Amino acid sequence: MNMFCGKCGTEASSNDRFCKKCGGALMGETDLGEPQPQLEAVPSTEIHLVRKKKSTSWKIPTLAIIAVLLLAGGIYAWRGTLSDNSQAKVETVQAETSDSLGEPVVSPAPPVPTEAVEATPSQTVSPVEPAFIKVNQVDSSQYEKAGVDVYFSLFEDQDLQQEIETMSLSKDMFTVNGQPVYGLSLVEDSDTVSVNLVIDKSGSMQDQPNADVHTSKMDLVREAAVQFIDNIPAAAKGQFEVLSFSSYVPAVADVPFTSNRSMVSSQLSSLESDGGETALYDSLTKALYDTNEQQGPKYVIAFTDGIDSNYGSSVESVIDLSRQLGIPIYMVGFGGEDDKLSYISDETGGQHFFLSVDDDLQTELKRIYDTVFQRYVKQYKLTYLPAKKVAPGQEFSFIMNMNAPQQQAETTSLTYERKLDNNSIAVQNALFEYQVNYAQSVNLLDFSLVQDNVQEGSEFYNNLKKRIEIDYGNANAKGTPKIIDPLENYRIDSISQVQDGAYKIKFFKLFPVLLDNEQVYEADLNTYTLVRSQTSGNWQVSNFGREECSIYRDPSDPGSLCTDNGVKKLFSGDPWPN
Incomplete structure (x- = not known):
């Protein structure tokens, strides 16, 4: 068999292994006259075809295409592996999430070749x-x-x-x-923050926080409120109301909502204790109704020693109204922590703070400002x-x-x-004002204090005037004055409009009484009818119906036992007989 050189084509002897002329590898001739190639050692990334000088030309493009396809297939497979690994990394990063109360849960990612990551830097994802x-x-x-x-x-x-x-x-x-x-x-960028400053000026505020300090709680409250206003930057968008209180909540605020901070600060600086009692819960209730009339973000912040002593609203009724109107309450207490103040703040979405003379007042007030007002302007x-x-x-x-x-x-x-419509809220507010003024008029034997809250000329108006001025007046002259007992709890059970435009409110209240020398609680379910005055446009009470439901031993009971198998009961004695 003849042999030929794969490089120069020189004919050689069958006994030779390499070309004597150029040293190239030799190849033999097949029975069909085609050269049989012998591959010499080459790098794995290169392919050399050794062929006879006069070989046919159709095999050249064919083999070249095969080589290209093999090379392309290898690159595609390599890129596919890279893509899968990169996608796995993306999914792993996306899995690094957390809920609002927990730490991130991280799933381990499969190993990714270093060269693959470097080859596709655009797929790197920052941790969440x-x-x-x-x-x-x-x-x-x-x-x-x-x-x-x-x-x-x-x-x-x-x-x-x-x-x-x-x-x-x-x-x-x-x-x-x-x-x-x-x-x-x-x-x-969009809203003005409305802040209602409720200030306690009752007699208990004249006391010193402790025996070693000569500064009164009133001094601390006054300074705290002024510093709170002064800490607010001039550029901050805000408006303020000042509502001070003692024995009774005032009919109108000391300073209605205004953006004039100088006026607010001046009013706060002049506050003095008047020696009265502490209508804290009534004052918080009025502050909620006043603040509700403002647009945008809003809240109530009260400065007090927390000792409520008056007939009217209760802790639960304040919380219920705050939730209904969507207005949080922040409490700043003086003279030690008070569970009721904390409870009100926690249940209404606010926060409580307690200050004493041992605190760095400036630092603490700045902290309160940062926590409260700053949060509302940065939210x-x-x-x-x-x-x-x-x-x-x-x-x-x-x-x-x-x-x-x-x-x-x-x-x-x-x-x-969901918030009630404006008319329903106005009717609720009118009933609240009636309750506050009724207590004052009975305890002071002065019907004029409540007459604007009652429909003049109605049977209820005439009966109430007689009861206060004559019946309760005579009892007082005999040494047995009628005293309005403080409420432990109350709530508006339902409110509905009737065909003539009037509203009916079912009103549950719970107050303490002595029964056989035992402290128990009487529960009343009352129905009030309110109509709009033709002259003033205000809502007034036109009728009243009373049902004494039962006696309770637990002041937190909301009145669930006011019915017996669905039938209303009058005074029933002990609802838990042996």
Whole structure:
């Protein structure tokens, strides 16, 4: 068999292994006259075809195509592995999420070749950090028309101590109940914050916080309120009302809502204790009704020693009204911690603080300012359109999610009560004013204090005037004066409008009485009818019906035993017989 050189084509002997002319590898000739190639050792990334000089030309492009396809297939397989590994890393980073109360849960990622990561730097994803949402206020007054406004702040920690500075957020980063939101804005760019300053000036405020200090609690309260106002920067958007109180809540505030801080500060500086009692819960109730009339973010902050002593509103009624109106209450107490103050703040979405003369007052007041006012001017307002229709006074719930590029957050399921219409709230407020003024008129034997709250000319008006001026007057002359007992608890059981435009309110109240020398509680379920005055336009009480339901031993009982198998009962004695 003839042999030929694979490089120069020189013919050689069959005994030779290499070309004597160029040293190239030799190849033999097949029976068909085609050269049989012998491959010499080459690098794995290169392919050399050794062929006879006169070989046919059709095999050259064919083999070249095969080589290209093999090379392309290898590159595609390599890139596919890279893509799978990179995608695994992206999914792992996306799995690093957390709920609003927990730490991130991180799933381990499969190993990724170093060269693959370096080859695709655009697929690197920054870690997502958890954030925590504090809902400060929920305004449902436009529930069906314009949606629900949710005012909230963002924090880095679960304890809500490290607030996140203003960050660039957009509404497409949020969902409520899994649905897109209608709007998102910074409060400082859109709304004025309304703050009601409730100031205790009762007789207990004349006392010293302790025996070693000669400064009165009134001095501390006055200084605290003034410093709170003075700490607010001039550029901050805010308006304030001053409502001071002692034995009774005033009919009008000392300073109605105004943005004139000099006027507010001047009024606060002139406050003095008048030696009266402490109508704290009534004053908080009035502050809630006054503040409700303002637009935008709002809250009540009360400075007091927390010792309520007057007939009227209760802790529970204040909390119920705060929730219904969506207005949080912040309490600043003096002279030691008080569980009731803490309870009110915690249950209404506010916060409580306690100051003593041992504190650095300036530092503590600055901290309160930063916690309260600053939070409200730096917060966000989110608006969403509810998918579920609920009637005024009924509860609604939502879960809010935030998915920002660097941080994620989710609230628990939050439940609120849809706000009543303006007329229903005005009627409630009118009944509250009647209750406050009625107590004063009975204890002072002065019908004029309550006559504007009652429909003149009605049978109820005439009977009430007789009862106060004659019946209670005679009892007082005999040495047995009628004293209005303080309420332990009350609530509005229901409110409804009747055909003539009047409103009927079922009103439950619980107050202490002595029964066989034992302290128990009488529960009344009353029905009040209120009509609008033709002259003043105010709502007035035109009728009253009373049902004594039962006697209770537990002052926190909301009146669930006022019926026996659905039938109303009059005075029934002990509802828990042996």
